[in-house]
Amino acid sequence: MMKRVFDIVASFCGLVALCPVLLVIVALIKVSSSGSVFFCQTRVGRSGKLFQIYKFRTMIPQAEQHGEKITVGNDKRITPIGAFLRKTKLDELPQLFNVLKGDMSVVGPRPEVPEFVAEHPEYIRKVILSVRPGITDTASIEFSDEASLLGEKSDPRQAYIDEILPQKAEHYLRYAQNNSFCGDLRIIWATLWKVFKQAAE
Incomplete structure (x- = not known):
């Protein structure tokens, strides 16, 4: 119960406080490329329920028709403003709406597309x-450079399935079995530190 209350308060306050930032990002996306401001994709949530995850669009329109569902290295589908949003993780901010709706939590296993969950x-x-997926978790921190790692592979999709997904699963299992409010706060702090560190590089 405490976790859900925290999610509602944190997501609502975050959306209100970041409203100016969100509006600037919307404007930048609109003037820099055609297409929708938001990217929506079907992900698997708690108890296997499907939901639409929200992100700011960082790629060309209909990007999935021109490549894999995973992003690798210097993916040519990424727009210039999209590269900045990805580096700073600002593209993830619309997921605060997912948290407010109850699809996600601030902290929890990152939701995957159905084919990878399978x-x-x-x-x-x-x-x-068994738990709500989240905006961030320990796997997100460890694999913050996932796109670069996959960019070095000859078959990125298979490398993700064989190498990265099993390691993520270990993080997800530990969280699902041992999550706590204090643990969530530590993950949020570690995530913010990682984002600021990467943005400064």
Whole structure:
């Protein structure tokens, strides 16, 4: 109950406080490329329920028709403003709406697309999907340079399934089995520190 109350208060306050930033990002996306401001994609949530995740669009319109569902290296589909939004993680801010709606939490396992969720063994999938997915978690911190790592692989999609997804699953399982409010606060702090550090590089 405390976690949900925190999610509602944090997401609402975040949206209000960041409203000027959100409006600037919307304007930058609109003037820099055609297409929708937001990117929506079907992800798997708690108990296997499907939902639409929101992000600021960082790629060309209909990007998934011109490549994989994962982003690798210096993906040519990424727009100039999109590269900045990705580096600073500002593209994730619309997920505060997902948190307010109850699709997600501030902290929790990152929601995957159905095809990647299906790669988990059933018993692992059941545990991971027992909690709400989140905007950030320990896997997000560890694999903050995921696109660069995959960019070095000859088959990025298979490398994600074989190498990165199992490691993420370990993080997700630990969180689902041992999550706590204090632990969530530590993850939020670690995430902010990581974002500021990367943005400064």
